[in-house]
Amino acid sequence: xxxxxxxxxxxxxxxxxxxxxxxxxxxxxxxxxxxxxxxxxxxxxxxxxxxxxxxxxxxxxxxxxxxxxxxxxxxxxxxxxxxxxxxxxxxxxxxxxxxxxxxxxxxxxxxxxxxxxxxxxxxxxxxxxxxxxxxxxxxxxxxxxxxxxxxxxxxxxxxxxxxxxxxxxxxxxxxxxxxxxxxxxxxxxxxxxxxxxxxxxxxxxxxxxxxxxxxxxxxxxxxxxxxxxxxxxxxxxxxxxxxxxxxxxxxxxxxxxxxxxxxxxxxxxxxxxxxxxxxxxxxxxxxxxxxxxxxxxxxxxxxxxxxxxxxxxxxxxxxxxxxxxxxxxxxxxxxxxxxxxxxxxxxxxxxxxxxxxxxxxxxxxxxxxxxxxxxxxxxxxxxxxxxxxxxxxxxxxxxxxxxxxxxxxxxxxxxxxxxxxxxxxxxxxxxxxxxxxxxxxxxxxxxxxxxxxxxxxxxxxxxxxxxxxxxxxxxxxxxxxxxxxxxxxxxxxx
Amino acid sequence: xxxxxxxxxxxxxxxxxxxxxxxxxxxxxxxxxxxxxxxxxxxxxxxxxxxxxxxxxxxxxxxxxxxxxxxxxxxxxxxxxxxxxxxxxxxxxxxxxxxxxxxxxxxxxxxxxxxxxxxxxxxxxxxxxxxxxxxxxxxxxxxxxxxxxxxxxxxxxxxxxxxxxxxxxxxxxxxxxxxxxxxxxxxxxxxxxxxxxxxxxxxxxxxxxxxxxxxxxxxxxxxxxxxxxxxxxxxxxxxxxxxxxxxxxxxxxxxxxxxxxxxxxxxxxxxxxxxxxxxxxxxxxxxxxxxxxxxxxxxxxxxxxxxxxxxxxxxxxxxxxxxxxxxxxxxxxxxxxxxxxxxxxxxxxxxxxxxxxxxxxxxxxxxxxxxxxxxxxxxxxxxxxxxxxxxxxxxxxxxxxxxxxxxxxxxxxxxxxxxxxxxxxxxxxxxxxxxxxxxxxxxxxxxxxxxxxxxxxxxxxxxxxxxxxxxxxxxxxxxxxxxxxxxxxxxxxx
Numbered sequence: 001x002x003x004x005x006x007x008x009x010x011x012x013x014x015x016x017x018x019x020x021x022x023x024x025x026x027x028x029x030x031x032x033x034x035x036x037x038x039x040x041x042x043x044x045x046x047x048x049x050x051x052x053x054x055x056x057x058x059x060x061x062x063x064x065x066x067x068x069x070x071x072x073x074x075x076x077x078x079x080x081x082x083x084x085x086x087x088x089x090x091x092x093x094x095x096x097x098x099x100x101x102x103x104x105x106x107x108x109x110x111x112x113x114x115x116x117x118x119x120x121x122x123x124x125x126x127x128x129x130x131x132x133x134x135x136x137x138x139x140x141x142x143x144x145x146x147x148x149x150x151x152x153x154x155x156x157x158x159x160x161x162x163x164x165x166x167x168x169x170x171x172x173x174x175x176x177x178x179x180x181x182x183x184x185x186x187x188x189x190x191x192x193x194x195x196x197x198x199x200x201x202x203x204x205x206x207x208x209x210x211x212x213x214x215x216x217x218x219x220x221x222x223x224x225x226x227x228x229x230x231x232x233x234x235x236x237x238x239x240x241x242x243x244x245x246x247x248x249x250x251x252x253x254x255x256x257x258x259x260x261x262x263x264x265x266x267x268x269x270x271x272x273x274x275x276x277x278x279x280x281x282x283x284x285x286x287x288x289x290x291x292x293x294x295x296x297x298x299x300x301x302x303x304x305x306x307x308x309x310x311x312x313x314x315x316x317x318x319x320x321x322x323x324x325x326x327x328x329x330x331x332x333x334x335x336x337x338x339x340x341x342x343x344x345x346x347x348x349x350x351x352x353x354x355x356x357x358x359x360x361x362x363x364x365x366x367x368x369x370x371x372x373x374x375x376x377x378x379x380x381x382x383x384x385x386x387x388x389x390x391x392x393x394x395x396x397x398x399x400x401x402x403x404x405x406x407x408x409x410x411x412x413x414x415x416x417x418x419x420x421x422x423x424x425x426x427x428x429x430x431x432x433x434x435x436x437x438x439x440x441x442x443x444x445x446x447x448x449x450x451x452x453x454x455x456x457x458x459x460x461x462x463x464x465x466x467x468x469x470x471x472x473x474x475x476x477x478x479x480x481x482x483x484x485x486x487x488x489x490x491x492x493x494x
Numbered sequence: 495x496x497x498x499x500x501x502x503x504x505x506x507x508x509x510x511x512x513x514x515x516x517x518x519x520x521x522x523x524x525x526x527x528x529x530x531x532x533x534x535x536x537x538x539x540x541x542x543x544x545x546x547x548x549x550x551x552x553x554x555x556x557x558x559x560x561x562x563x564x565x566x567x568x569x570x571x572x573x574x575x576x577x578x579x580x581x582x583x584x585x586x587x588x589x590x591x592x593x594x595x596x597x598x599x600x601x602x603x604x605x606x607x608x609x610x611x612x613x614x615x616x617x618x619x620x621x622x623x624x625x626x627x628x629x630x631x632x633x634x635x636x637x638x639x640x641x642x643x644x645x646x647x648x649x650x651x652x653x654x655x656x657x658x659x660x661x662x663x664x665x666x667x668x669x670x671x672x673x674x675x676x677x678x679x680x681x682x683x684x685x686x687x688x689x690x691x692x693x694x695x696x697x698x699x700x701x702x703x704x705x706x707x708x709x710x711x712x713x714x715x716x717x718x719x720x721x722x723x724x725x726x727x728x729x730x731x732x733x734x735x736x737x738x739x740x741x742x743x744x745x746x747x748x749x750x751x752x753x754x755x756x757x758x759x760x761x762x763x764x765x766x767x768x769x770x771x772x773x774x775x776x777x778x779x780x781x782x783x784x785x786x787x788x789x790x791x792x793x794x795x796x797x798x799x800x801x802x803x804x805x806x807x808x809x810x811x812x813x814x815x816x817x818x819x820x821x822x823x824x825x826x827x828x829x830x831x832x833x834x835x836x837x838x839x840x841x842x843x844x845x846x847x848x849x850x851x852x853x854x855x856x857x858x859x860x861x862x863x864x865x866x867x868x869x870x871x872x873x874x875x876x877x878x879x880x881x882x883x884x885x886x887x888x889x890x891x892x893x894x895x896x897x898x899x900x901x902x903x904x905x906x907x908x909x910x911x912x913x914x915x916x917x918x919x920x921x922x923x924x925x926x927x928x929x930x931x932x933x934x935x936x937x938x939x940x941x942x943x944x945x946x947x948x949x950x951x952x953x954x955x956x957x958x959x960x961x962x963x964x965x966x967x968x969x970x971x972x973x974x975x976x977x978x979x980x981x982x983x984x985x986x987x988x
Binding site: 011012014015016018019022023026029030031032033034035037038039041042043044045046049223224225226227228230240241242243244245280 | 505506508509510512513516517520523524525526527528529531532533535536537538539540543717718719720721722724734735736737738739774
């Protein structure tokens with residue numbers, strides 16, 4: 001009976017999550033301009049209800065009582081994961097949670113006004129407040145969870161990820177990339193000398209791009225009976241597993257950014273749509289975390305969508321929907337473009353990890369107190385110079401002010417992006433070992449085997465293990481940067 | 495402090511109402527086909543939370559304590575209305591509420607399958623179950639509220655409406671209409687003999703109809719900063735006051751049905767958008783009830799939208815958006831078409847009240863036990879013959895099986911439609927007394943004065959009085975059918 005009580009508990013939380021998720025999507029896609037204030041109030045009210053119910057002090061008793069009942073293996077895993085989620089939700093005192101929310105909101109607002117002006121000095125005190133708070137939070141979480149402070153923060157986003165495992169992997173990757181980037185740029189230059197870049201520019205009506213996007217989504221496995229594609233300022237994948245709401249935005253002067261964005265979000269969508277239905281309302285039935293989620297979007301965007309084999313299948317679709325004719329030789333240089341740049345979100349798959357590792361290193365130093373916010377611009381600049389050969393010292397807007405994560409109090413989140421890229425490459429390598437013909441299948445638009453492997457090894461696993469456990473069960477080995485490195489060598493090393 | 499507690503209580507309910515309202519709109523407009531089951535479960539979960547919180551047993555104590563505090567007049571009215579709403583919500587035992595929900599859902603499902611086949615005998619037992627339940631419910635509500643059973647049901651939809659007031663009004667109206675309808679049809683025939691009907695048919699792309707609809711909505715006062723127009727199978731006006739979601743559906747072979755539908759929903763939308771903002775989360779700040787709501791939609795659709803003066807302003811807009819040319823002489827006969835028919839929802843403003851009064855009479859007989867469900871087809875037929883001269887005996891699908899109201903357990907709701915029409919005419923007459931130039935203003939597309947009167951007298955009153963109180967304060971008299979009768983005489987009497 002106690003398990004049934006927990007089931008009801010999860011079902012009630014599920015209803016609130018469903019509402020919050022659809023309201024969030026609706027806000028970005030359909031809300032009238034003047035509806036924001038009432039929407040914010042309603043969502044705050046529902047979030048409060050969610051938090052109160054999720055942290056109900058009876059939950060530990062119900063969990064203990066349920067464990068005394070005869071449970072299936074799946075039920076035991078579900079109870080364990082619920083407990084993990086409950087502990088993570090309740091390890092901060094309510095007073096602190098409220099203080100953090102206020103500080104984070106104020107700091108984020110300040111960031112939104114200071115950033116366009118690049119006004120570091122106006123923004124600095126707010127970030128100092130956030131960093132002080134994050135040091136407190138990390139210490140409290142560490143205490144409850146028995147983890148190192150930074151690991152305790154990462155635990156919210158990717159259970160089981162530990163800096164002791166990640167740091168050497170990132171160090172190896174960084175050493176490789178610093179050496180590899182000039183080489184990849186030289187290769188790119190030689191290729192362009194032989195085959196001049198054909199500009200992407202043209203006139204691409206939104207309706208044609210949308211029909212192309214829908215065709216691509218469905219080709220790689222998205223179920224239109226349980227999802228849709230619409231438009232928002234900032235593309236995202238929201239909604240609920242039975243109704244995944246993907247968005248994109250279109251420029252009419254080129255088609256590749258919307259298309260690659262759609263492929264990326266489709267990767268997120270496939271994960272959500274294929275989670276185990278019976279456990280949808282339990283934490284164990286939800287997507288594992290940010291890194292694995294990103295591995296799914298990057299799998300579709302990079303491992304599939306930037307794979308030359310894919311374009312043998314995709315190019316005729318592009319031509320049919322956009323009513324024009326591209327050759328693989330003309331299109332691939334755009335798909336594989338490598339550029340040194342200051343901005344993480346604009347980076348390509350070669351340079352992106354350097355942006356992330358820089359943040360991973362700096363946020364640990366900020367948390368530990370080895371670095372103070374006032375010294376951040378110089379520290380940032382030194383690392384940018386060392387890894388990308390670019391200075392941001394006179395451009396803080398595109399230096400340490402560029403991301404919303406720190407101002408909003410999200411520390412320990414950044415590594416997920418590059419862990420996702422590494423895991424996607426590692427999953428691809430596992431598939432290619434099993435099926436050496438995978439490129440041939442993809443060049444025919446046949447994703448059956450690729451998706452079957454992902455469904456069994458990632459999607460249906462949901463949150464039944466930690467992030468490293470799921471990766472190791474799926475690929476037969478722990479996180480290994482060699483696969484991503486080999487992938488970059490093959491694609492960009494000439 | 496107790497008033498503040500009630501304020502928090504209303505705010506929490508407001509968040510859940512907001513979610514339910516947007517989820518309902520989203521379901522009709524944006525949901526993926528396969529998303530229905532999870533959506534139904536989430537909405538049931540949220541409705542359950544709403545009901546538990548709204549019927550919190552502490553509420554009466556908080557109300558009593560709040561009344562002991564120093565309150566403004568507005569606060570006192572708000573507490574009174576909250577109490578009224580609480581009593582109406584808690585007057586049925588939970589066991590009964592659950593039984594009613596199950597019976598209503600089963601019966602509605604049965605109706606959906608039996609109706610297309612016109613299978614009265616398959617549907618009858620379900621309706622018998624509903625009627626038995628409604629007799630129980632009416633008795634329980636009557637006991638708690640100290641009202642007659644039928645009045646106790648109406649009280650849910652239109653507080654203060656009493657059959658003792660309505661029955662003589664409906665009797666007078668019915669006597670008039672039975673006599674008037676043949677006359678109006680004869681007038682129509684003479685007019686058509688003089689000026690043959692120009693068919694409405696044509697080819698009207700959805701985009702043009704939509705831009706016309708948006709132009710009309712804004713012309714009559716709809717605020718696009720707090721609302722939008724989209725498409726759904728069954729047009730409705732949903733959302734929240736700060737973000738009113740109107741829908742319509744388009745046929746491409748004629749434009750009038752979508753346009754008149756948009757004007758109707760705009761009337762609902764104007765009411766919602768102009769409710770008093772400060773009291774939005776309290777019952778006293780919400781729209782009064784179904785009859786007054788319908789009076790607002792019918793005001794825009796019939797008093798404004800079918801007024802010949804309006805078309806002097808509207809026709810150039812129609813021509814500009816649809817890129818064709820209509821004359822008032824050609825269009826008005828469509829706007830003013832009168833037809834004898836079996837179906838309420840297809841009826842015009844002359845015949846519609848006859849459909850409603852028939853149901854008003856029959857549902858009272860069913861409730862009181864003077865009529866049994868098995869005798870309903872004959873009773874229905876007799877009344878249809880007497881008032882509209884049509885038999886439905888061999889067509890139960892378009893007889894007593896045509897509406898969803900009874901199968902779903904909504905008794906006491908039907909009179910609201912015709913009360914709305916009467917009230918709309920009475921409001922128009924009050925405005926015309928104050929401002930004899932109202933037609934001239936409307937023919938110029940100037941709705942300033944009309945809307946100012948409605949804002950002050952209806953919209954901002956929200957639920958600060960009963961339905962008859964608000965009507966009488968606004969128009970200076972109790973419900974009076976003479977205004978509607980005069981309106982029909984002027985428009986259809988030749």
